[in-house]
Every structure is written in structure tokens, then in C-alpha cells.
Amino acid sequence: MVQKVNKKKSGIRIFAALLLMAIIAAFAYESIITPGNHQIFEKEYDDKTSLNSSLKIEPDISASISFDKLRSPNVILVRLKDQTALMQKNSEEKIYPASLTKMMTAIVAIENLPDLKEKIKLTNSTFQGLYEADASMAGLKPGEQVKAIDMLYGALLPSGAECCIGLADQIAGSEQNFVKMMNQMAAELGMKNTHFENATGLQNENHYTTVKDLAILLSYALKNDTFRQIFTSSRHFTPPTNKHPGGITFYSTMFEELNNQSIIGGEILGGKTGYTDEAGLCLASLAKVGKQEYILISAGAKGDHYSKQYNITDALTVYNSIGE
Structure with a gap:
């Protein structure tokens, strides 16, 4: 028992x-x-993977901006805080990004440079084919030794193609290898309709994207403090180099074209212009209206460097519509 x-x-x-x-x-x-x-x-999980889930840009049909007033055939306006697209016009149509490509070049370079103060030497091969292609240049010279951070400013502000190639060679050994990194990041970010062939934005039929994909890219890049600082700068002074004893000053092409024009209830904080004959006039910009930040990507406006800058006038029209 x-x-x-x-x-x-x-x-x-x-x-x-x-x-x-x-x-x-x-x-x-x-x-x-x-x-x-x-x-x-x-x-x-990888930061970009988790970010991708937050970048599902959805339309907000309550917002109303007339497309008739815009010269750009491809446009997207995104409220940065909640990734809401307030307006979209052919936002998933294939476009050529021209120098808006350099936003990807810059963020890939920033994330892969161990020391932004490291000096990079530009070689003769850095400039090969750039002048013949009429690429936009920052004004650096073969043999010049420039800090990586200054080359990043040179790539985004005056849109210097030689800076892009110099960064690509330094990081990946060649532009071709660097472009693989660009396409890898595009895939990680969910830029499903994008393919890069070069780091500069020079015309190539296989080098394409959409304004929606560029909005995803810019939303991501602006989270990086270094990228944001460069993107929102109107000018940058470099220290003396072996080829420029007095240093060199880079000016933002967007702020030059903006020419101090203001918007209702806010300001345009920064941006990157782009142009080729095939791409038309393009612009990626950041603005603050009231207490909110917005990004606007536009592409394909007719015109050239000598005509009225319809990419700029479209940005003013859209941002002013928010402030009204």
C-alpha cells in the first residue's frame, strides 16, 4: 500500500x-x-530587407494635384514619414535615370568606404571616355589625390562623372564590379524595375529604372546621415590638393537652377538633377512643407541645359500645391 x-x-x-x-x-x-x-x-535580418517592407509606397487618392500643369511625363511625390505616395504619374513606366544614377553610386560608396577621409588618386584611366561622352565633370584632374568624402560631394553636387569612376575603382577595382554592387542593392531595396550598366548615368538602353524605384532608393539613402548632408548641401569647399593648391568649390546643380526660388509654407532642402537627350530633364528632390518632409522624383521633361528647366518648375508647382 x-x-x-x-x-x-x-x-x-x-x-x-x-x-x-x-x-x-x-x-x-x-x-x-x-x-x-x-x-x-x-x-x-539585413537592414535593407526589413526596410524594403516599409517602402511599399501606396497611393493616397485624397491628394489632388493636376497633371496638366506638369511638363514631366513621369512623376511621384512621397511623404517621407509614412511612405505614402500623394501623387503618381506613370510612376512604374521605364525611364532612363541619367545622373540620378549617382544617388545609387553615392550610397553604395558611402556604405562600402571604411574611411571617408582616405585619399583616392584619380588616374588617366579614370577619365577614359568621359570627355568624349560629354559627361558632366566636377573639375578634378588626372593624378589628383582627393579625399573620399570630397569625391562624394563631387559626384552629387556638380554631378562629376570622374568622381563616380574614381570611387568605383577604389571600392570594387573597376566600374563593372561596382555596378554589380549597385544592382545588388537595387534588388535588396525592392527596386524591381531597375537595372544599372554604369555608375555615371551615361545613356545605355540596358540602364533603366522607374520614378517609383528611385523614390524607394532616395527614401533609403536619406536615412544615411552622410548622404543626407551631401544631398542637402548647396556647395562644398575641398581642402587643397596636389592639383588644386587653393582647393576647389563644388556647387549643386539643383540649387543653381533653383536660383533662390521659394515654395509656399516651406523650402526645398536638397536635390539631384539629371539630363541626357534620351532621359530628358530629371530631378530628385527633398522638401519640407509645414512639419512634413516630401521627396519628388520627376523624369522625361522636354528641354535641355539651355532651355527652361521644366524639372525645376515642376518641383515648384508640386511643392507649392502642398503648401496652398
């Missing part, structure tokens, strides 16, 4: 232990998936 009682007590103890273990396991599982602890596990 005593033996049976002992067996019964032993069974109860085992059952109680198993029950306790089950309760502890359930509590641990619940604590893992609660919002407060979810962030711990998010870190295991």
Missing part, C-alpha cells in the same frame, strides 16, 4: 514538473513575440 502511495506521489511530482515547464515555455514564447521584444530579433 505504501509503495502504491509513493508511486502515486512520484507521478504527481512528474506531472507537476512537466506542467511547470510547459507554463515557463509558453511564457517565454509570448514574451518573445510581444511588440516590446520583437526588435531584438529584427536585428538578425
